[in-house]
Amino acid sequence: MDNAALWQRYQDWLYYDQNLGFYLDVSRMRFDDAFVEKMRNKFAKAFRDMEALEGGAIANPDEDRMVGHYWLRDPDLAPTSELKQEIIHALEKVETFASKVHSGEIHPPDAEKFTDILSIGIGGSALGPQFVAQALVPVNPPLNIHFSDNTDPTGIDKTIAKIGDRLKTTLVVVISKSGGTPETRNGMLEAKAAFEARNLNFSARAVAITGYDSKLENIAKSDRWLATFPMHDWVGGRTSELSVVGLLDAALQGINLRELLEGAKAMDATTRRHDLKTNPAALLALSWYYAGNGKGDKDMVVLPYKDSLLLFSRYLQQLVMESLGKEKDLDGNIVHQGIAVYGNKGSTDQHAYVQQLREGVPNFFITFIEVLHDREGTSIEVEPGVTSGDYLSGLLQGTRQAIYENQRDSITVTIPEVNPRMVGALIALYERAVTLYASLININAYHQPGVEAGKKAAASVLALQNKVVDALKRSTKPLALVEIADNIDAIAKIEAIYKIVRHLHSNHRGVQIEGNFAVPSSLKISLQ
Numbered sequence: 001m002d003n004a005a006l007w008q009r010y011q012d013w014l015y016y017d018q019n020l021g022f023y024l025d026v027s028r029m030r031f032d033d034a035f036v037e038k039m040r041n042k043f044a045k046a047f048r049d050m051e052a053l054e055g056g057a058i059a060n061p062d063e064d065r066m067v068g069h070y071w072l073r074d075p076d077l078a079p080t081s082e083l084k085q086e087i088i089h090a091l092e093k094v095e096t097f098a099s100k101v102h103s104g105e106i107h108p109p110d111a112e113k114f115t116d117i118l119s120i121g122i123g124g125s126a127l128g129p130q131f132v133a134q135a136l137v138p139v140n141p142p143l144n145i146h147f148s149d150n151t152d153p154t155g156i157d158k159t160i161a162k163i164g165d166r167l168k169t170t171l172v173v174v175i176s177k178s179g180g181t182p183e184t185r186n187g188m189l190e191a192k193a194a195f196e197a198r199n200l201n202f203s204a205r206a207v208a209i210t211g212y213d214s215k216l217e218n219i220a221k222s223d224r225w226l227a228t229f230p231m232h233d234w235v236g237g238r239t240s241e242l243s244v245v246g247l248l249d250a251a252l253q254g255i256n257l258r259e260l261l262e263g264a265k266a267m268d269a270t271t272r273r274h275d276l277k278t279n280p281a282a283l284l285a286l287s288w289y290y291a292g293n294g295k296g297d298k299d300m301v302v303l304p305y306k307d308s309l310l311l312f313s314r315y316l317q318q319l320v321m322e323s324l325g326k327e328k329d330l331d332g333n334i335v336h337q338g339i340a341v342y343g344n345k346g347s348t349d350q351h352a353y354v355q356q357l358r359e360g361v362p363n364f365f366i367t368f369i370e371v372l373h374d375r376e377g378t379s380i381e382v383e384p385g386v387t388s389g390d391y392l393s394g395l396l397q398g399t400r401q402a403i404y405e406n407q408r409d410s411i412t413v414t415i416p417e418v419n420p421r422m423v424g425a426l427i428a429l430y431e432r433a434v435t436l437y438a439s440l441i442n443i444n445a446y447h448q449p450g451v452e453a454g455k456k457a458a459a460s461v462l463a464l465q466n467k468v469v470d471a472l473k474r475s476t477k478p479l480a481l482v483e484i485a486d487n488i489d490a491i492a493k494i495e496a497i498y499k500i501v502r503h504l505h506s507n508h509r510g511v512q513i514e515g516n517f518a519v520p521s522s523l524k525i526s527l528q
Contacts, residue, residue, distance in 0.1 A: 006027070009027045010025065010027040012027070013025070013026050013027040013277070013283075014027065015277070015278065015280050015283060017266075017270055017280070019266055019270075020263070020266055020267065020270075020415075020421075020422070020425055021415070021416040022267075022280070022413075022414070022415055022416075022422070022425060023412075023413070023414035023415075024280040024283055024284070024411070024412075024413055024414075025411065025412040025413075025414070026283050026284075026286070026287045026411050028400065028404050028409055028410045028411070028412070029287045029290055029291065029365070029409045029410070029411060030290075030407075030409055031286070031287075031290040035290060036276065036286070039276075039286060039289065039440075040276070042439075042440050043276055043282060043285075043286075043436075043440070044274070045439060046282070046285070046436045046439035046440055047274045047282075047436075049435075049439040050272075050432070050435055050436060050439070053067055053070075053435065054068075054070050054071075054077060055079060056068070056079035059444070059445075059446045060236070060444075060446045060447050061444070061447065065233055065234050066079075066234045067234060067235075067236065067239070067446045068083070068232070068234040068235065069234075069235050069236070069239040069240070069242065069243065069431065070268055071083065071084075071087060072087060072235070072242045072243050072261070072264075073242055073261040073262070073264040073265040073268065073424070073428070074265050074268065075087040075088050083234075086230070086232070087232075090229065090230050090232075090243075090244050091244075091247065091257070091261075093229060094229065094244055094247050094248050094251050094257070095251060095257065097207075097227055097229075097248070097251075098248070098251035098252050101113075101114055101142075101143070101171065101252060102142050102252075102254075106226065108168060108169050108170075108171075108204065108205050109201055109204050110168070111168060111169045113169065114143055114169050114170065114171045114205075115143060115144065115166050115169040115170070116143055116144045116145070116146060116163055116166050116167075116169065116170040116171070117143050117144070117145040117146065117170065117171050117172075117173060117249060117252055117253070118146050118147075118148060118159070118163065118170050118171070118172045118173070118191060119145060119146070119147050119148070119173045119175065119249050120147075120148045120149075120172065120173065120174045120175065120184055120187040120188055120191060121147075121149060121173075121174070121175035121176065121184055121187075121245070122149050122150065122181060122183040122184055122187075123237045123238070123318060123322075124236070124237030124238040124239070124240045124241070124245070124318060125175035125176065125184070125209075125237060125240065125245055126147055126149035126175075127149075127238075127311075127314060127315050127317075127318050128240060128241030128245065128246045128315060128427075129145075129147070129241070129245070129246050129249040129250070130147055130149070130311055130314075130315075131241070131311040131312060131314070131315040132241060132246060132249075132250055132255065132260075132423060133145050133249065133250075133253060134308060134309075134310055134311045135308045135309055135311070135312075135418055135423050136250070136253075136255045136308070136418070136419070136420055136423060137253045137254070137255065138253075138254060141253045141254050142252070142253065142254045143171070143252050143253060145249060145252075145253055146159050146162060146163055146170075147159070148187040148190070148191065149183075149187075150183060150187075151182065151183040151186040151187065153190075156187065156190045156191075160190075160191070160194045167194065167195065167198060167200060168198070168200055170205060171205055171206075171207065171226075171252070172188075172191055172195075172202070172205055172206040172207070173206075173207055173209065173248060173249060173252075174187075174188045174206060174207070174208050174209070174210075174216065174220075175208075175209045175210070175231070175245055176208075176209075176210055176214070176216050176231075177210060177211045177214065177231045177233070177237075178210075178211060178214050178215060178216070179208075179210055179211075179214040179215030179216025179217065179218075179219065180214075180215055182458070203223045203224055203225050203226075204226065205226070206220070206223075206225045206226060207220075207225055207226050207227045207228065207229065207248075208220040208225060208227075208228045208229070209228075209229045209230075209231050209244050209245055209248060210228065210229075210230075210231050211230075211231050211233055212230065212233075229244045229248060230244060231243070231244060231245060236446060237318075238318045238319045238322050238323060239319070239431055241315075241427055242260060242261060242264055242424065242427060242428075247260070255420055256420045257420075259419070259420035259421045259424065260420040260421070260423060260424040261424060262421055262424065263420065263421035263422055263423065263424030263425040263428070264424035264425060264427055264428035265424075265428075266421075266425060267280075267281075267424070267425040267426075267428035267429050267432070268428050268432065271428070271429065271432045280429060281429055281430075281432035281433040281435075281436055282433075282436055284411065284429070284430075284433035284437075285433050285436040285437040285440060287365070287409075287411055288300070288339060288433070288437050289437065289440050289441070291365040291409055292339060294440065294441055295335075295337070295441075296324070296337055296338045296339045296340070297363075298339075298362075298363055298364050298365050299339070299340040299341070299342065299363060299364040299365075300316075300320065300339050300340065300341045300342075300343075300364070300365060300367060301341075301342060301343050301357065301364050301365070301366045301367070302316055302341060302342075302343035302366075302367045302369070303343050303344070303345065303346045303349060303366060303367070303368050303369065303399075304343075304345050304346065304368075304369035304371075305345065305346040305347065305368065305369060305370055305371065305392055305393075305395070305396045306345070306369070306371040306418055307345065308418045309345065309369055309371070309418060310344070310345050312369065312426070313341060313342065313343035313344060316341050316430060317341045317342070319430055319431065319434060320339055320341045320430070320434055321338060321339070321340065321341055322448055323434045323438065323445040323446070324337055324338045324339055324434065324437065324438060324441075324443065324445060325337065325338035326338065326443045326444065328443075329441070329442045329443050330442050330443060330444060331442065335441070335442075335443065337441055337443050343367075346368070346392070346395060346396055346399070347391075347392060347395040347396070347399075350395060350399060354399060354403075357403055357408065358402055358403050358406050358408065359406065362407065362408055364408070365408070365409040365410060365411070366400075366403065366408070366409070366410040366411070367410070367411045367412075367413060368396055368399075368400055368410060368411070368412045368413070369412075369413050369414075369415070370393070370396055370412055370413065370414040370415070371414075371415055371416075371417060371418055372414065372415070372416050372417065373416055373417035374387065374388075374389030374392075375389065400412065413426075413429075461496060461500070464488075464490060464493060464496055464497065464500065465500045465504075467488040467490070468484055468488065468497055468500050468501065469504075469527075470488075471484050471487040471488050472484070472511070472525065472526060472527045473527060474487075475487075475526070477526070478512075478514065478524035478525060478526040479524065479525055479526070480521070480522075480523065480524060480525075481494055481497055481498050481501075481520060481521065481523060481525070482494060482521070484497055484501075484525065485497055498520050498523075501513065501523075501525050510527050510528050511525060511526075511527060511528070512525070512526045512527065512528045513525055
């Protein structure tokens with residue numbers, strides 16, 4: 001296609017929202033008019049499915065739940081007045097609490113104000129707050145935030161060490177819908193132990209974001225924590241950033257919640273149009289379907305050209321991959337759907353993997369995220385008439401052109417600047433694109449049996465560990481792995497038993513191992 005034709009295609013497919021100052025360019029996705037026409041009936045159904053979802057249809061059959069994260073930014077859309085008031089009250093409670101923390105009305109024992117936040121959660125309870133903090137927190141926020149988002153002991157220790165003496169003025173936010181998520185529970189117990197080791201009252205510094213009458217809510221109430229906040233059962237983890245899950249951390253850091261929600265509401269409104277070319281979420285879904293033949297045949301590489309959007313690709317990994325990665329479709333057919341997401345930021349990655357993107361395996365499409373506003377204040381010229389921001393823009397445009405010339409597709413999302421309103425809009429855009437795409441490929445975006453399977457498998461390993469230790473306690477002599485397996489009737493799990501005893505031995509948990517470690521079957525295991 002010559003330059004004149006490309007310029008015309010750009011104009012034909014450019015979406016611009018004047019209210020948001022938002023652009024979406026899908027002109028470098030090489031679909032043709034015949035493909036678009038073929039997709040119209042699928043989109044007609046997808047638009048109807050979206051309306052049903054927002055109207056309160058049961059979308060998570062595993063838990064018999066609605067999916068209502070759209071109501072969070074427009075409570076008037078909630079299907080009942082009770083849900084509307086629940087949303088409004090939760091937001092007001094967050095804002096009031098944050099205001100009292102900032103003023104010092106709510107403060108730690110023996111100090112005038114809190115200085116830090118330790119946010120404990122996993123998955124959507126961590127990825128969203130981390131992304132928003134990276135994107136929007138000012139240089140000198142009212143409170144500095146730290147995250148505990150794994151059950152890695154070394155990682156927990158490093159986070160606590162980084163806080164250091166400010167632990168006494170640290171507010172702990174524990175986020176878990178059930179209170180039984182192992183990683184979050186472990187993080188809470190580790191944090192509590194760290195506070196108690198310094199003779200600090202943990203409960204006087206802790207708040208919970210959790211479901212009604214959950215294990216965590218009961219702990220928080222019985223131990224008299226500072227506060228509890230509701231985690232609505234109709235909001236899933238990967239779509240929870242604009243619920244209390246993300247808003248409390250954001251408010252405590254001084255981020256404008258109303259602008260976040262307003263941006264999402266504005267994007268929701270524009271993506272309700274039943275017209276492909278004027279609905280940016282539909283344009284994304286169309287592009288994804290085209291790129292991967294409706295089967296996820298190509299990966300999504302996300303390259304934001306702004307340091308503050310560094311974590312956007314990581315946030316999208318969960319949103320896209322947990323929502324779309326499904327074994328079966330809605331009719332029970334084995335389909336193995338999904339889109340793999342990876343990325344970091346431009347132009348850093350032009351020195352990392354753009355070489356492969358341009359000339360290697362063509363198993364991807366790129367989404368460039370462009371930010372028009374360079375910085376606050378005036379930029380110096382690094383060359384005559386050229387600023388650092390000019391270079392960043394030039395590198396984006398040059399990379400886009402270079403990969404297109406080599407028959408690789410791309411999408412470009414352009415926002416005026418990184419502020420709460422635009423971050424809210426980006427979150428809403430991708431949430432809605434995922435929902436529309438899920439309808440196109442006939443899968444349920446709002447359940448995650450694979451995640452639950454992984455949790456159950458982990459629990460079975462820990463149960464096996466208890467049996468192994470019991471067998472060693474009963475034995476009067478060192479045992480070979482096969483003997484341990486025979487004693488607990490788990491010969492089929494001998495490899496797992498080997499890894500359990502190796503882990504216990506490495507961490508000085510009372511397990512002694514003798515023999516040739518290169519030949520596991522030769523090992524003799526006993527308790528010290």
